[in-house]
Amino acid sequence: MPWPTHTVTNQVPELLDYNLFATDAALATGLEQAGGGWHAGQLARLGGELGSADILQLGALANRHPPELLTHDRVGNRIDSVEFHPSWHRLLGLLRREGLHALPFSAPRPGAQAARAAGYFLHAQVESGSLCPTTMTFASIPVLANEPALFARLRDKLFSQEHDPRDLPMAHKKSILIGMGMTEKQGGSDVRSNATVAVPVRGEGRGAEYALTGHKWFFSAPMCDAHLVLARTDRGLSCFFVPRWRDDGSKNPILIQRLKDKLGNQSNSSSEVEFQEALGVMVGEEGRGIPTIIEMANTTRLDCVIGSAGLMRQAFVQAAHHARHRSAFGRLLAEQPLMRNVLADLALESEAATLLMLKLASAFDAPDDPLLRAWRRIVTPAAKFWICKRAIAFTGECMEVWGGNGYVETGPMARMYREAPVNSIWEGSGNVMCLDVLRALERDPEGALLLLADLREAAAGHPALLALLDALRRDMQAAPEEREALARRFVQRLVLAAQAALMLRHAPRDIAEAFVASRLDADGGRVYGTMGTPALQEGILDRAWPR
Numbered sequence: 001m002p003w004p005t006h007t008v009t010n011q012v013p014e015l016l017d018y019n020l021f022a023t024d025a026a027l028a029t030g031l032e033q034a035g036g037g038w039h040a041g042q043l044a045r046l047g048g049e050l051g052s053a054d055i056l057q058l059g060a061l062a063n064r065h066p067p068e069l070l071t072h073d074r075v076g077n078r079i080d081s082v083e084f085h086p087s088w089h090r091l092l093g094l095l096r097r098e099g100l101h102a103l104p105f106s107a108p109r110p111g112a113q114a115a116r117a118a119g120y121f122l123h124a125q126v127e128s129g130s131l132c133p134t135t136m137t138f139a140s141i142p143v144l145a146n147e148p149a150l151f152a153r154l155r156d157k158l159f160s161q162e163h164d165p166r167d168l169p170m171a172h173k174k175s176i177l178i179g180m181g182m183t184e185k186q187g188g189s190d191v192r193s194n195a196t197v198a199v200p201v202r203g204e205g206r207g208a209e210y211a212l213t214g215h216k217w218f219f220s221a222p223m224c225d226a227h228l229v230l231a232r233t234d235r236g237l238s239c240f241f242v243p244r245w246r247d248d249g250s251k252n253p254i255l256i257q258r259l260k261d262k263l264g265n266q267s268n269s270s271s272e273v274e275f276q277e278a279l280g281v282m283v284g285e286e287g288r289g290i291p292t293i294i295e296m297a298n299t300t301r302l303d304c305v306i307g308s309a310g311l312m313r314q315a316f317v318q319a320a321h322h323a324r325h326r327s328a329f330g331r332l333l334a335e336q337p338l339m340r341n342v343l344a345d346l347a348l349e350s351e352a353a354t355l356l357m358l359k360l361a362s363a364f365d366a367p368d369d370p371l372l373r374a375w376r377r378i379v380t381p382a383a384k385f386w387i388c389k390r391a392i393a394f395t396g397e398c399m400e401v402w403g404g405n406g407y408v409e410t411g412p413m414a415r416m417y418r419e420a421p422v423n424s425i426w427e428g429s430g431n432v433m434c435l436d437v438l439r440a441l442e443r444d445p446e447g448a449l450l451l452l453a454d455l456r457e458a459a460a461g462h463p464a465l466l467a468l469l470d471a472l473r474r475d476m477q478a479a480p481e482e483r484e485a486l487a488r489r490f491v492q493r494l495v496l497a498a499q500a501a502l503m504l505r506h507a508p509r510d511i512a513e514a515f516v517a518s519r520l521d522a523d524g525g526r527v528y529g530t531m532g533t534p535a536l537q538e539g540i541l542d543r544a545w546p547r
Contacts, residue, residue: 012325012405015318016056020122021047024313025543026351026507027358031118033506034362035111043118046098050126055094059127061087062267063415069259069271080256081167082223082269091130091267093163095123096175101137105145106159110365117306117361121354124310125317128419129267131307133177133221139299140178140228143239143292147283149207150241169245170225179224180296181216181242181273188217189432191230191237191290198231198240198280205286210240211277215257222256222271228293229280236287240280252278264418297427298376301384302360304423308391309353315398315416316350319343320545322402333401334541342397342529344537347544348515349394349528352499353387355506359498371454374447378440379498385433385488386495388424395420397528434487437494441476448476458501464520468497496520510536511543 021027021043031037049055065085073079095101100119104112116138124131141158144151153170160175170176187193196214203209212231219227226243246252253276260270284292320343323333333339360383363369363376399406399413406413424430441448452469459465475483475490483490496519503512518531531537 010327012322015321016051016053018051019044019048020051020125021118023047023317023546024354025546026354027118027121027313030355030358030506031114034114034358035365036113036115036118036358036362038109038111039115039118042098043115043122046119047122049094050122056126058087058091059267060412060415061085062091062127062129066266067259067269069256069269071256078251078255080222080251080254082221082256082259082271084165084223084267084269088130088267089163089165091123091127092133092165095130095134096163097161098123099161101134101177102141102159104365105141111362113361113365114358117302117357120303120306121310121313121357124307125314127267128307128311128422129265131303132265132268133179133224135300135303135307136180136220136224136296137176137178138303139296140180142299143228143283143296144178144241147207147241150281150283167223167244169247169249170243171247173225176225177221177223179219179221179227180293180300181219181227181229182293182297183218184215185217189428194230194232194237196229196231196275198233198238198282199277200233201279206282206284208282210280210282212240212242212275212280213277215272215274217272218260218270219256219273220270221268222254222259222273223269228283228296229275230289230293231275231280233286237289238286239283239289239292241283242275242278242280246279254278263421264415265422266418298380299364300427301380301433302357302364304427305353305360305380305383305387306357308388308420308423309350309357311416311420312350312353312387312391312394315395315413316343316346317545318412318416319346319398319401320541322405324545324547337534338529339401340537340541341531341534342401344514344540345518345528345531346394346397347540348511348518348531349390351507351511351544352503352515353390355502356383356387356495356499359502370447371450374444374451377444378437378448378451379494381428381433381436381440382491382495382498384423384428385430385437385491389430392420392424394528430488434491435484437491438483438487455497455501458504459497462500462504462516465497465500465516468493468520472497508543511540514540 062085068083070081098119103116157176162174164174182191184194198210198212201209201211229240229242230237231240255274257272323339326333360380363372366372395417399417402413456469472493500516503515514533514536
């Protein structure tokens with residue numbers, strides 16, 4: 001224009017073409033400590049690829065063009081198909097290529113769970129919706145492996161590192177995805193109220209074929225090649241492997257009624273379905289459906305923690321990048337003391353979440369170790385409660401660093417903020433997680449004592465942390481009704497103690513001390529930016545996001 005009204009200045013350049021792994025010191029050192037350092041080279045390559053402009057654009061496209069339900073073809077045949085933007089399939093292809101759907105099972109070795117968690121964490125910084133079918137496929141493998149005849153048919157297709165988007169019977173596909181269907185309209189988390197019925201059609205019990213009639217209120221993701229589903233037999237709730245297609249090439253009558261119109265996670269299709277005598281094969285013992293499928297849910301809960309930690313990392317990186325390029329009142333935002341306090345506080349929160357998710361992943365690598373079993377069984381639901389809930393406030397704070405530019409959909413912050421609540425809800429909301437922690441303590445009191453002793457060893461020389469652990473021990477002795485009423489307080493304390501112990505063991509000393517002081521400070525508030533250690537903040541930021 002010959003009459004310009006303004007010159008564009010003081011706008012922050014888009015964060016592109018950087019290495020997500022190489023710029024994350026906490027992830028790299030934590031991975032080494034968790035026994036997955038052998039995977040660092042591959043993660044560095046992946047981190048560079050995920051940080052490229054091309055791949056980052058895929059995340060935006062997949063959410064800008066959500067899936068579309070096609071119930072019928074043009075001549076009226078029922079097809080119950082969901083169409084996705086090509087970006088969705090490219091993202092799933094990346095996840096599959098990296099083995100994030102199966103790595104610890106397809107190529108087991110020490111540290112494989114932590115290595116896989118680190119890759120998942122990196123992908124969560126680009127796009128979250130494509131993680132859903134990846135997580136469910138990953139979590140289904142231990143359950144299906146307990147069914148030798150069925151698993152023999154599925155193993156190669158489950159382990160395949162090639163994404164196959166074709167909607168065909170499993171026998172004709174190179175790879176498959178597995179979903180799950182638990183909740184119904186009337187129950188939500190109370191799956192014992194499920195009304196879907198399974199009637200035997202060929203044999204009875206484990207490995208037999210049944211016809212399922214009923215519905216699922218949340219069925220994710222409907223284009224998976226099969227789902228693990230809860231349905232009721234004469235002996236109670238049982239678990240069934242329900243394929244999308246029958247062996248004879250006909251479509252299994254699983255009718256997609258609609259896709260959920262969700263707040264976030266928009267690239268992924270969540271649906272409501274009805275079963276009209278759909279074929280299912282019983283997995284696990286009859287009447288033991290909840291214990292069978294809860295093994296899958298425990299693994300998906302770990303992925304909720306990893307995904308939320310990854311989302312927090314990306315939100316922090318975006319906030320720090322913005323603050324180092326945006327000026328206000330004559331100085332860069334990152335040079336202003338109060339903003340440094342906020343950013344340093346966010347950096348500590350992100351590092352503690354990263355260390356905790358790697359610790360839990362490594363605990364899944366050692367199922368027979370009593371202490372690590374306690375970490376896995378007690379701390380995983382606690383971490384899902386805390387990390388996933390903290391991610392909501394965390395992404396909001398990072399969006400606020402951007403100001404008005406963060407609140408519009410043309411940048412990444414709004415999508416991250418909308419994405420944050422899903423992991424807090426999926427696979428059990430906050431109260432469900434806290435009650436699960438209490439159940440774990442009751443079932444494994446020896447493990448609980450081992451866990452507290454482990455945390456106490458790390459807390460030596462820190463009176464406030466030792467006092468917190470004493471309070472946890474007292475809370476464990478409370479009457480059942482009181483324990484339940486105070487469960488959120490107990491779980492919050494437990495996670496903070498666990499994070500403090502991990503920071504003291506694995507983070508640089510001054511950064512660990514800053515975390516402990518800020519999280520156990522009685523004068524500290526619930527918002528970020530209330531730390532009382534200004535001298536350390538520049539070092540915290542330089543470690544978290546190198547200039």
